[in-house]
Amino acid sequence: MARRTTQHQTRVGPTSPRARRAGALDVDALLADRTTGIIVCCGSGGVGKTTTSAALALRAAEQGRKVVVLTIDPARRLAQSMGIEELDNTPRPVQGVAGDGRLDAMMLDMKRTFDEVVESQASPEKAQQILANPFYIALSSSFAGTQEYMAMEKLGQIHRDAQKAGTYDLIVVDTPPSRSALDFLDAPERLSSFLDGRFVRLLMAPARGPAKLMTAGFSLITNSLTKILGAQFLKDLQMFVSALDTVFGGFRQRAQRTYSLLQAEGTAFLVVAAPEPDALREAAYFVERLSEDGMPLAGLIVNRASPEPESALPAAEALAGVGRLRREGAGPIAAGLLRLHADQVQLVEREQSLRERFATAHPQVPTAVVPALAGDVHDLEGLRRIGELLAAAART
Amino acid sequence: MSDWSKVRLHVVTGKGGTGKSTVASALALALAHRGANVLLCEVEGRQGIARMFDVDPLPYEERRLTTGLPDDDGGRGVVHALHIDAESALLEYLSMYYRLGRAGKALDRFGVIEFATTIAPGVRDVLLSGKVYEAVERNSRNKGAIQYDAIVLDAPPTGRITQFLNVGGEVGGLAKVGPIKTQSDTMMKLFQSPRTAVHLVTLLEEMPVQETIDGIADLKRAKLPVGGIVVNMVRPRDLSAENLAAARAGTLDREKVESEVKAAGIEVTPVLIDGLLHEAAQHAERRALEDEQREVVRDLGVPTYELPRMAGGVDLGALYEFAGLLREQGMA
Structure with missing residues (x-):
């Protein structure tokens, strides 16, 4: 008997069924899963990463977990919302957490963390020398990539300590407010390639022994550098680079170890975005990079979604009504209300289509959409509310 | 008459997500009055200008982008x-000022360019702002260039702007003598002069406003000239003050709205009516x-300008609309 196969054939082309979507991100399941040991929140600047990190950490703590949240440059008000005036490099307990869990909060002090690495790696005398070098000072306090290196370094430290002492069973990490979300992941690689760079090796060579490598080409360079920058500059630079050699060899290994920690099971990446083309594009880059590097992506959080209008009246109809009222010179209140409604419908539709496009390109990514709040977070209650909204996304 | 007619260099900064690139682009369109040549620069490797104006990615080369607002x-x-990217800026700088020739190539071969631009602290910022300086203070070294x-x-965000412009402090500390030191001092003179204005873009929300306040304090401490504040994405004003208050209090006349x-x-x-009233209350x-x-x-106490939120997003047409609003x- 001939089997009817046509029904089983999958249609292709524009009318084919869409790839299976992963659906909503279940934040509570993620937090409740005891194997989740590290949550990294990443995304481009200005999308609410820090607030999201703090809200997740609080929610986990109130579900009984021992949590530390590592924030990078939080707004003063956010630190205050956790009852801490000045966050610093040491975890401080947050008061008022309900239940048996606990929450500590800290803020990355980039310079302090860097200084500690130097102090732990070099002899006291050598450490002093490095800490006073003008290149080191500028590098440790201002270089655009240092924050990323140090965030990773700190994460590695906390994780090692937590494993040894059992202080925490969950670390929530906020990532630096860089232009690109990828900077965080690229930090160890950039550090390695810097240390392996030709110029660094050349500068190190004379410090290591007889100046055999001082080729004609190289002295040409040092001469022109001296001409442009002055002799002291080169001397400081050479001293700095030779110090790098003794101190940061170990640092590179640590950064790489932290990188593999990020790839391990037990780590969950949450990509945070706003419903804007730029933020979602950054999120897409990040999602692609995570899957390339075999890193565990838990989902996408879209913050600041505009609230859905309550009535289904289409924008075009509302605006047609406004036009009619205007022609008749009547109904000032309704005209205003209908225009507001149309504006909101257009906003929501635009955001939906942006999210829809993201989902079409990345159907495997579970998503939570968090509506915009009217005001900022001022206290734990505000963070709790955001935690609820995050968790509620799974139930809708 | 413009509030900033004496200003040659407009630096536009703002917290991430406030739309500083949009504002910088609109301002460039607005400044391009009859016969004027305006240069719009970006320094963060984002190709945001190309995206916004829908042109091919921009090279390190001045390109005619478009015509200004009529x-x-x-x-x-x-x-x-x-x-502007730091590596090209360094090579250009070296050839313009030192005619390094063979040494310039050697610098590249030995990885100095890469070193200087990726890690040497502060140098990156100086190279980027140095090119901006060159464009403002064109001299005979750059033959045939447009004045x-x-x-x-389109500058780095508020949190980094003072550090970015404060080249005297950054490099001055490293290169204590020599031409770089002299040049960074000259750059600093321009940045601190009334011919420069640092405009800050914000939203009317607590966090960006707080960051604007902090940013202004930082700029003042570094003696950098604070320009205007551009308030972006302002909500529509479709209700009269009276109706707005009634909507908030929940006392809008339902029957009247119905009719x-x-x-x-x-x-x-x-x-429908419930929805409209509730939406109005939230608004x-x-x-x-x-x-x-x-x-x-x-x-x-700083001049402020407002731009509306665009429900449909910001496209090229919206940039001209914004330019018109900034001029008005x-x-x-």
């Missing part, structure tokens, strides 16, 4: 664009928060 009499200027009437810099909606030719249902609440923040911004309000 004046009342139809005259318009030209907006050029430049994507610009205004330069708009007016009916007059608009829209079928009245309880769901009024957010408008009240905006007003609070607007007060805070006003108290800073006297920013350009």
